[in-house]
Amino acid sequence: MSVQVIIYSSDRIRGGILREILRRNKTETLLLDNIMDVKSAISSHKPDIAIFDTSNSLKNEINSLKHLSSSIEECFVMILGDALIINVFHDGNLWNKLFLTDPLDPEIIISKSREILSRIQENRATVKSSDHDSTTAPVIRNIENMEEKPSVADEDIDLVDHNLDIEHLESDLRQYLKLD
Amino acid sequence: MVVNKNPVEIVAVIGPKGGVGKTSISANLAISLAQLGKKVVAIDLDLGASNLNTFLGIRSSKYTLDDFILNKVGKLQEIVLETGLENMGFICGGNIPGIANLHYSKKMKLIRNLAMLDYDFVLLDLGAGASYNVVDFVIISQKSLLVTTPEIPSILNTYSFLKTLVFRRLTMALKEFHNQTLLDLLEQARDVEKNPHLKRMDDLVQVIQKIDSSASRLVKQILLGIRPAMILNRIRSGKDEKACVAIENLMRQYLGIECSKILHVHEDASVGHAIAKMKPVMINNPGSVFANDINEIAMFLTG
Numbered sequence: 001m002s003v004q005v006i007i008y009s010s011d012r013i014r015g016g017i018l019r020e021i022l023r024r025n026k027t028e029t030l031l032l033d034n035i036m037d038v039k040s041a042i043s044s045h046k047p048d049i050a051i052f053d054t055s056n057s058l059k060n061e062i063n064s065l066k067h068l069s070s071s072i073e074e075c076f077v078m079i080l081g082d083a084l085i086i087n088v089f090h091d092g093n094l095w096n097k098l099f100l101t102d103p104l105d106p107e108i109i110i111s112k113s114r115e116i117l118s119r120i121q122e123n124r125a126t127v128k129s130s131d132h133d134s135t136t137a138p139v140i141r142n143i144e145n146m147e148e149k150p151s152v153a154d155e156d157i158d159l160v161d162h163n164l165d166i167e168h169l170e171s172d173l174r175q176y177l178k179l180d
Numbered sequence: 181m182v183v184n185k186n187p188v189e190i191v192a193v194i195g196p197k198g199g200v201g202k203t204s205i206s207a208n209l210a211i212s213l214a215q216l217g218k219k220v221v222a223i224d225l226d227l228g229a230s231n232l233n234t235f236l237g238i239r240s241s242k243y244t245l246d247d248f249i250l251n252k253v254g255k256l257q258e259i260v261l262e263t264g265l266e267n268m269g270f271i272c273g274g275n276i277p278g279i280a281n282l283h284y285s286k287k288m289k290l291i292r293n294l295a296m297l298d299y300d301f302v303l304l305d306l307g308a309g310a311s312y313n314v315v316d317f318v319i320i321s322q323k324s325l326l327v328t329t330p331e332i333p334s335i336l337n338t339y340s341f342l343k344t345l346v347f348r349r350l351t352m353a354l355k356e357f358h359n360q361t362l363l364d365l366l367e368q369a370r371d372v373e374k375n376p377h378l379k380r381m382d383d384l385v386q387v388i389q390k391i392d393s394s395a396s397r398l399v400k401q402i403l404l405g406i407r408p409a410m411i412l413n414r415i416r417s418g419k420d421e422k423a424c425v426a427i428e429n430l431m432r433q434y435l436g437i438e439c440s441k442i443l444h445v446h447e448d449a450s451v452g453h454a455i456a457k458m459k460p461v462m463i464n465n466p467g468s469v470f471a472n473d474i475n476e477i478a479m480f481l482t483g
Contacts, residue, residue: 017332102199103331103414169332169426176336178373179434 054081196341198308228280230273245274381436
């Protein structure tokens with residue numbers, strides 16, 4: 001199985017929500033709650049995106065995440081959480097980072113993930129056709145400019161199974177509340 | 181002294197998730213009620229994490245709830261502060277260590293004093309979470325306003341809060357029957373994973389009926405009486421407004437309770453601007469979308 005997104009969250013509910021919305025968006029994900037596992041999963045699975053949800057994390061976990069995020073160059077890193085905590089991630093390498101502050105907004109996360117994945121696909125195709133070395137870093141670097149043109153993902157954003165769809169929302173709630 | 185002839189209406193404002201805009205709504209709702217000519221006191225009961233004063237633009241206070249908790253004053257009325265706004269008083273929250281775990285006797289003293297306040301509305305700005313200290317203030321309130329945002333974590337916490345509220349209220353009532361079987365049954369029903377046959381309130385009521393029919397009648401009466409209003413905050417689109425329908429369905433099916441009303445508060449930049457200025461939105465930008473939504477809530481409360 002090719003894992004496109006690795007999620008770290010020590011908050012069971014938030015992590016579950018992230019995994020579920022990405023899964024429904026047909027994105028292969030791996031949810032982890034241990035930073036050491038995240039580190040080894042990134043090197044073994046080579047995901048396109050790593051999502052670090054800082055909510056509920058302890059100070060030492062935040063420090064480890066900060067250290068890990070600054071050392072990652074092979075994939076895009078999305079950092080979620082309280083604005084004050086996210087601020088500590090703002091130094092160093094920012095070209096492959098995206099910061100999304102609370103409240104957790106599945107619609108934005110899905111939209112951004114789709115945008116990033118779509119750009120990576122595009123860039124890989126371009127690199128392959130021009131027969132260049134397809135290292136991930138130049139692919140990622142092109143994502144820096146992704147705000148310049150709207151992606152296809154934006155056009156059908158309403159189709160994303162965000163919490164606005166009552167049936168899906170109710171089904172999600174039942175699942176999380178173990179009412180099924 | 182002008183005596184307020186009508187009984188005081190205690191309104192609890194709860195945001196089980198935390199960070200959903202509860203305090204901003206409480207502060208501005210109190211002002212809106214006061215502007216409608218109602219005599220209001222806003223009380224910061226976010227014990228241990230109080231900050232309602234900052235939303236009202238009050239930088240320092242002569243008295244706080246600590247003075248009442250520590251018996252420095254005898255009556256709650258003595259620590260009501262002037263807000264500079266007509267018809268509106270304010271009680272600043274306490275921050276003494278351990279206040280979040282208010283002792284039962286202190287809580288009861290506070291509850292008794294709330295009912296004695298000479299106001300049309302006593303607005304309680306309660307803390308996040310579902311601790312019994314929060315739940316009990318909701319139980320003694322005539323109306324409760326549950327603040328949530330459309331995001332799943334907030335909705336989940338709101339449901340969990342309601343479940344705690346329902347079971348707390350039922351446990352209190354069924355204790356009067358001195359029947360341990362009933363209490364054990366309630367405990368089992370809390371854990372729907374282990375006891376799926378009790379996951380719906382109807383299922384539970386039927387089992388109670390077999391044990392004691394008068395207990396089941398009481399349970400039904402209590403459930404009919406739990407009718408919180410839901411405030412859906414930070415709505416960004418028409419679709420966001422639907423989020424409450426899902427939780428309403430779950431409330432009805434699994435907890436046996438209904439919402440009395442769903443109220444909408446739309447995302448509005450004026451809230452952030454007002455907070456930055458430490459001024460209530462109702463004063464800083466009374467014509468804003470947020471202010472209009474708050475006025476709607478005030479109209480709902482005043483009937």
